[in-house]
Amino acid sequence: MLLRQFSLSALLVLLIFVIQESVISQFRLPGGGFSLLLIFSLTWASLSTPTVGALIGFIAGLMMDLSQSADGPLGQWTLILIIAGYVLAFLAYGDDSVRGNPISIVILVSLAVGASLALYLISGLLLGLKIGSISGVAVTLIGNSLWTLAITPLLLPAISYVHNFIFDSKARL
Amino acid sequence: MRYGGDGRPRLLLIILIVTSLFLITLDLRGVKVMDGIRSATQGVISPFQRVGNSAASPFRNFFSDITHLGRTRNEIAALKEDNARLRANLLNRTSADAQLEDLKSVLDLAGTAQYKVVAARVISQGASTSFTQSVTIDAGSSSGIKKNMTVICGEGLVGVVKNVFASSALVMLATDPSFKVGVRLAGSEQIGILSGQGSQQAQLQLLDNQTQVKVGDILLSRGSIHNRPFVPGVPVGIVSAVDNGAGSIAQTASVTLYPSYSNLGVVSVVVSASEINPRDALVPRAPIATPIPTVTIFVTPTPSPSN
Numbered sequence: 001m002l003l004r005q006f007s008l009s010a011l012l013v014l015l016i017f018v019i020q021e022s023v024i025s026q027f028r029l030p031g032g033g034f035s036l037l038l039i040f041s042l043t044w045a046s047l048s049t050p051t052v053g054a055l056i057g058f059i060a061g062l063m064m065d066l067s068q069s070a071d072g073p074l075g076q077w078t079l080i081l082i083i084a085g086y087v088l089a090f091l092a093y094g095d096d097s098v099r100g101n102p103i104s105i106v107i108l109v110s111l112a113v114g115a116s117l118a119l120y121l122i123s124g125l126l127l128g129l130k131i132g133s134i135s136g137v138a139v140t141l142i143g144n145s146l147w148t149l150a151i152t153p154l155l156l157p158a159i160s161y162v163h164n165f166i167f168d169s170k171a172r173l
Numbered sequence: 174m175r176y177g178g179d180g181r182p183r184l185l186l187i188i189l190i191v192t193s194l195f196l197i198t199l200d201l202r203g204v205k206v207m208d209g210i211r212s213a214t215q216g217v218i219s220p221f222q223r224v225g226n227s228a229a230s231p232f233r234n235f236f237s238d239i240t241h242l243g244r245t246r247n248e249i250a251a252l253k254e255d256n257a258r259l260r261a262n263l264l265n266r267t268s269a270d271a272q273l274e275d276l277k278s279v280l281d282l283a284g285t286a287q288y289k290v291v292a293a294r295v296i297s298q299g300a301s302t303s304f305t306q307s308v309t310i311d312a313g314s315s316s317g318i319k320k321n322m323t324v325i326c327g328e329g330l331v332g333v334v335k336n337v338f339a340s341s342a343l344v345m346l347a348t349d350p351s352f353k354v355g356v357r358l359a360g361s362e363q364i365g366i367l368s369g370q371g372s373q374q375a376q377l378q379l380l381d382n383q384t385q386v387k388v389g390d391i392l393l394s395r396g397s398i399h400n401r402p403f404v405p406g407v408p409v410g411i412v413s414a415v416d417n418g419a420g421s422i423a424q425t426a427s428v429t430l431y432p433s434y435s436n437l438g439v440v441s442v443v444v445s446a447s448e449i450n451p452r453d454a455l456v457p458r459a460p461i462a463t464p465i466p467t468v469t470i471f472v473t474p475t476p477s478p479s480n
Contacts, residue, residue: 009428018218020296021221022222023225023228025298026298027298028298049182055189057189066210066214068215068343069297069309069338069343070340073197073200075193075213079193086182129304130349130350130351131350133350136372140268
C-alpha cells in the first residue's frame with residue numbers, strides 16, 4: 001500500500017526532475033530562480049505523513065545530487081531533504097489549521113526552501129566547499145524563497161489534486 | 174490520524190539518514206561508482222536538455238518580451254496572429270544570428286592565437302539551488318573534450334571544463350567562487366591570481382607588492398604547463414578598481430570579466446594550443462573612431478581685376 005503510493009510519488013519526482021533539468025534550468029531568472037524539484041517535493045511532503053515525507057525527500061534529494069550541476073558530494077541534498085521532508089510533514093500533517101489552509105502551506109514551503117538552501121550552504125561549508133561573496137549567497141537564498149513564494153500558489157492546486165488522486169485511490173480500492 | 178506511536182516512521186527516518194551519510198562518505202572517499210552514476214544520469218538527461226534548449230530559445234528573453242507583447246495588445250486579431258508568427262520567426266532568427274556572431278568572434282580569437290577549438294552550444298545554465306556558477310555544453314568526450322580544458326568565447330575566457338560526459342560537458346565559469354586563474358597584466362609582465370566572486374566582478378591578487386596596477390589594465394591568462402587547464406594569452410578582464418589598503422601584504426584589485434556570463438550562446442573549448450605563446454596579441458582592440466570626412470576647398474587666387 002505504502003509501496004504503491006511511494007512508487008507513484010517517485011515517478012512524479014523523476015518527471016519533475018527531467019522538467020527541471022531540461023526546461024527550468026534553460027532560463028537564468030533574476031535572483032537565482034527557483035527549483036521546481038524543491039518546491040514539488042516539499043509541498044508533497046507537507047501534504048503527506050512523515051513517513052512519505054521522508055521517503056519523498058530521499059528520492060528528490062537523490063535526484064538533486066545526481067544533477068550535473070550539483071557541487072557537493074553525492075548524498076548531501078539527500079540528507080537535507082530527508083530531514084526537511086520529515087520535519088515539514090511532521091509540522092503540517094495532522095494539524096488541520098495548517099493542512100486546511102493553503103496560505104500556511106505556501107508560507108511553510110517557502111520557509112522550508114530557504115531553510116534547506118541555508119542548511120545545504122552550512123553543510124557545504126563543513127565539507128569545505130567555496131560559497132563566494134556574502135551578498136551573492138544572500139541574493140540566492142532570498143531570491144529562491146521569494147520565487148518559491150510566487151510559484152507555489154500556482155502549483156499547489158495541481159499538486160494537491162494529484163496527491164489526493166494517488167492517496168485517496170488507496171481508500172477506494 | 175497521526176501515527177508515530179509504533180516507531181516505524183522513526184526507524185525509516187534513521188535508515189534513510191544512514192543511507193545518505195553512507196553515500197556522502199563513499200563519494201568523499203572518491204569511489205568511482207559514484208562518478209559513474211552521475212555521468213549516467215547526465216547521459217540520460219542531455220537529450221532532454223537539447224530538446225528543452227531548442228524549445229526554450231525563443232523565450233529565453235522572456236522578461237524583456239513581456240513589454241513587447243503589451244504593445245501589440247490593441248491590434249486586431251488577424252494582425253495579432255500574423256504579428257506573433259513573424260515575431261516568433263524573428264526571435265528564432267535573432268537567436269540564430271546571435272549564435273553566428275558568437276561563433277564568428279570566437280573563431281577570430283581562436284584564429285589569431287592558433288588555438289584548435291571545438292565549438293559548442295550552451296544547453297543548460299546550471300542549477301539555481303547550488304552556489305556554483307556553471308553551464309552545460311553540448312559537446313563531450315566524443316568530440317575530444319577532456320577535463321581541465323580552457324573554454325573561451327569571442328570576448329575572452331569563459332571558464333574551464335570541470336566534468337566530461339559522453340556528449341556533454343560541465344563548464345565551471347570564471348565567476349565561480351572556487352575558480353582561480355593565473356593572470357598577467359598586458360604590457361607589463363606582472364603576475365597575479367584572479368579568483369571568481371560569484372558575479373561579473375572578480376578579485377585580483379598581485380604576487381608582487383611593488384607592482385603598479387591601475388584602472389583599465391587588461392588581464393590575460395598566464396597559461397599552465399601543457400596548456401591545461403589554461404592556455405596562455407586569453408583575455409580575462411579589465412581592472413575596474415584598485416584597493417590600496419594600507420597594511421595589506423599584497424595588492425588587490427577588482428576586475429570586470431569580459432564575457433557576459435548570463436547570456437552565453439556559443440562557446441569554444443580549446444582542444445590544443447600552438448607552441449607559440451600569443452603574448453599580447455589578443456588584447457581587445459580599442460574601438461577605432463570613424464574618421465570624420467574633411468572637406469578641403471581649393472581656391473585659386475584670381476588676379477584682381479585691374480582697372
